[in-house]
Amino acid sequence: MNDIATITHYHEATKHHPRRQARSLGYMDWATQPDPFRRFTGAQLTTLPVQETDDSPPYEDVFMPGKIPTHGLTLASIGRFFECSLAISAWKRAGDSRWALRINPSSGNLHPTEGYCLLPAMAGIHDSPGVYHYAPREHGLERRGEFPQAVWDKLPPDIFLVGLSSIAWREAWKYGERAFRYCQHDCGHAYMAIDVAARMLGWRVALLDTVGDEEIAAILGLDRADEFRANEEEIPELLIAVYFGAAQSATQAEFDNRAPAIPEDFFQGVADGAWFGKADPLSRAHHDWPLIHTADRATRKPGTIETLLPDDPGVGADPRTCPDLHGDHQVDHEQGFSAWQVIKKRRSAVSMDGTTSLDRQSFYRMLSRIMESGKNLPWPPKVHIALFVHRVDALPPGLYLLVRHSAMQGELQKATHDHFHWKKPTDCPTALPLYFLQEGNLARIAKTLSCVQDIAGDGAFSAGMIAEFQSSLDTFGAWFYKRLFWETGMIGQLLYLEAEAVGLSGTGIGCFFDDAVHELLGFRDRTFQSLYHFTVGGAVLDPRVSLD
Numbered sequence: 001m002n003d004i005a006t007i008t009h010y011h012e013a014t015k016h017h018p019r020r021q022a023r024s025l026g027y028m029d030w031a032t033q034p035d036p037f038r039r040f041t042g043a044q045l046t047t048l049p050v051q052e053t054d055d056s057p058p059y060e061d062v063f064m065p066g067k068i069p070t071h072g073l074t075l076a077s078i079g080r081f082f083e084c085s086l087a088i089s090a091w092k093r094a095g096d097s098r099w100a101l102r103i104n105p106s107s108g109n110l111h112p113t114e115g116y117c118l119l120p121a122m123a124g125i126h127d128s129p130g131v132y133h134y135a136p137r138e139h140g141l142e143r144r145g146e147f148p149q150a151v152w153d154k155l156p157p158d159i160f161l162v163g164l165s166s167i168a169w170r171e172a173w174k175y176g177e178r179a180f181r182y183c184q185h186d187c188g189h190a191y192m193a194i195d196v197a198a199r200m201l202g203w204r205v206a207l208l209d210t211v212g213d214e215e216i217a218a219i220l221g222l223d224r225a226d227e228f229r230a231n232e233e234e235i236p237e238l239l240i241a242v243y244f245g246a247a248q249s250a251t252q253a254e255f256d257n258r259a260p261a262i263p264e265d266f267f268q269g270v271a272d273g274a275w276f277g278k279a280d281p282l283s284r285a286h287h288d289w290p291l292i293h294t295a296d297r298a299t300r301k302p303g304t305i306e307t308l309l310p311d312d313p314g315v316g317a318d319p320r321t322c323p324d325l326h327g328d329h330q331v332d333h334e335q336g337f338s339a340w341q342v343i344k345k346r347r348s349a350v351s352m353d354g355t356t357s358l359d360r361q362s363f364y365r366m367l368s369r370i371m372e373s374g375k376n377l378p379w380p381p382k383v384h385i386a387l388f389v390h391r392v393d394a395l396p397p398g399l400y401l402l403v404r405h406s407a408m409q410g411e412l413q414k415a416t417h418d419h420f421h422w423k424k425p426t427d428c429p430t431a432l433p434l435y436f437l438q439e440g441n442l443a444r445i446a447k448t449l450s451c452v453q454d455i456a457g458d459g460a461f462s463a464g465m466i467a468e469f470q471s472s473l474d475t476f477g478a479w480f481y482k483r484l485f486w487e488t489g490m491i492g493q494l495l496y497l498e499a500e501a502v503g504l505s506g507t508g509i510g511c512f513f514d515d516a517v518h519e520l521l522g523f524r525d526r527t528f529q530s531l532y533h534f535t536v537g538g539a540v541l542d543p544r545v546s547l548d
C-alpha cells in the first residue's frame with residue numbers, strides 16, 4: 001500500500017458509526033494512565049517568571065497588525081509567551097481528585113502535545129544557545145541541548161524557534177485508534193494558542209512548512225531513541241519561527257507569514273551539540289495500537305523546497321475582503337476583555353444551557369475572524385465550515401456553509417445536495433462567503449451526529465469542519481493529512497477564544513459519526529470529509545473549576 005492508501009485506510013478505519021465506534025479499549029485502564037506532564041531527568045530546569053498583573057492588550061487588538069508594541073526577547077517575555085500559550089490555567093476538583101486545565105485544550109484533557117523552543121544565549125536562561133522542553137507543571141524550561149553560537153548565527157536575525165511534538169500513547173490510552181487524529185487537532189489548537197501569545201507580545205509566527213519531520217526530530221532531540229521508552233516516543237509535528245525585535249516591529253503591519261529560510265547545516269549543527277536528560281516514564285505498561293504507528297509512518301513529511309502558497313495573492317482568504325472586522329461590528333474596547341482574560345478563562349463547556357442566543361453581528365464577526373485566520377496558513381485554506389445554527393438572533397435556524405476558499409464554492413455546491421438554497425443570509429456582509437443551505441431545527445440532528453452529545457444541540461450554533469480531503473492528499477502527499485487536522489484545530493482554538501470574548505463558551509467535539517455527517521450534507525465520496533466538530537453557546541457553570 002502506498003502512503004496515501006495507508007492513511008486513507010487509517011481514516012476509514014477510525015470513523016465512528018452509530019453502531020460501531022472506532023477501536024479502543026472501551027474502558028479506562030486506570031493502572032496504566034499516562035502522566036500528562038513529561039520531565040527529563042538530567043536536564044536542568046529554569047523556572048520562568050509568572051505575570052503579577054494583567055497588562056495585556058485588549059483582546060481585539062491582538063488581531064490588528066501593528067497595534068501592539070514589540071517586546072524584546074527576555075526571560076520575562078519568554079515566561080509570558082509560554083504562560084499565554086501552553087501553561088496551566090486552572091484546576092478542577094471532584095471529591096479528592098484534582099486535575100490541571102491548560103491554556104490550550106486537549107481531547108479528554110490528556111495533552112499529547114509537548115512544546116519545545118530553541119533560544120539564543122540569554123540572560124537568566126543560559127550563556128549559549130540551547131534546545132528547551134517546556135514543562136507546564138513547573139512553568140519552566142528544561143535544557144535538553146546546547147550548541148555553539150556559530151550554529152545559532154546561521155538563523156536569520158530576530159527569530160527564535162518553537163517546536164511541537166505528540167505523545168500518541170497519551171491519547172491512545174483512552175481513545176485507541178482514533179487517537180492519532182486527536183493528537184493532530186490538539187497540535188492545531190496549540191499552534192493557534194502560540195500564535196495568539198506571540199501577537200500579545202507584538203511578535204508574529206510563521207509555520208516552517210518546508211522543513212521535513214526528520215529535521216524537526218533532530219533539532220528537538222526526538223530521534224534520540226535511547227532517551228525515550230518504547231510507546232512513549234514523541235512524533236515530530238511542526239516547527240514555528242517566532243519573529244521578535246526591531247526588524248519585526250518595522251514590518252509588522254505588512255507581515256505576510258512567509259517563512260524564513262533555515263540553512264540545512266543549522267539542523268545538523270544543533271543535532272551535533274551536547275544533549276542532556278532522559279524522558280521519565282509516563283505509564284507502568286502500555287496497550288499497543290499498531291495502526292497508530294502505521295498512520296505516523298505514512299504521514300512523515302520529507303523536506304520540501306517550495307512553500308505551498310500560490311503566488312497569486314487572490315487565492316485564499318483575504319482579510320481585506322472582511323471589512324466588518326475593523327468596522328461597525330468591532331467590540332467596544334471599554335467593555336471588551338483583555339487578551340489575558342479571554343485566554344485564561346477559555347474553558348470547554350461541559351454542558352450548554354439550551355437557551356442562550358448569539359447576536360447576528362457577533363456571529364458574522366466570529367466567522368470573519370475565521371476567514372482572516374486562513375491567511376496565516378502556509379497553504380490555501382482547505383477547511384470549510386458547515387454551521388448548524390440553533391439560536392442566532394434573527395437568523396432562521398438551519399444549515400449554513402462558510403466557504404473559506406472562494407474558488408471551492410462550485411466544488412462544494414456540486415458535492416452537496418441539489419436542493420440546498422446557497423443564498424446569502426439577511427444583511428450578511430457581502431464579503432463574508434456564508435451561505436444559507438436549508439431551514440430547520442437541527443438541534444436533535446446535531447446532537448445525534450455528535451455521538452449523541454447534548455452540547456451539539458444546546459448551543460447557539462455548532463459546526464462541522466469540512467476538509468478538501470482527497471485533492472489535498474493527491475496534490476501534496478499523505479503527510480498533508482496531519483495539516484488538515486491542524487487547520488481544524490486552529491479554527492477550533494479561535495472559536496474557543498471568540499466565544500469567550502462575547503461571554504459565551506465553546507467545546508471541541510472530536511466524537512461524531514463521520515459518514516452520517518457526510519450523508520446529511522450529500523457527500524458521496526471522499527472529495528470532502530468532516531474532520532472536527534465544535535459547539536458555541538451559553539455554558540452551564542461547572543462548579544469543579546477553581547483558579548488556585
Ligand SMILES: Cc1cc2nc3c(=O)[nH]c(=O)nc-3n(C[C@H](O)[C@H](O)[C@H](O)COP(=O)(O)O)c2cc1C
Binds near residue numbers: 105189348349508511
Ligand atoms: C480535539 C478535541 C476534541 C474534543 N472532543 C470532545 C467531545 O467529543 N466531547 C466533549 O464533551 N468534549 C470534547 N472536548 C473537550 C475536552 O474534553 C476539553 O478540552 C478537555 O477536557 C480540557 O478542558 P478545557 O478545554 O476546559 O481546558 C474536545 C477537545 C478537543 C481539543
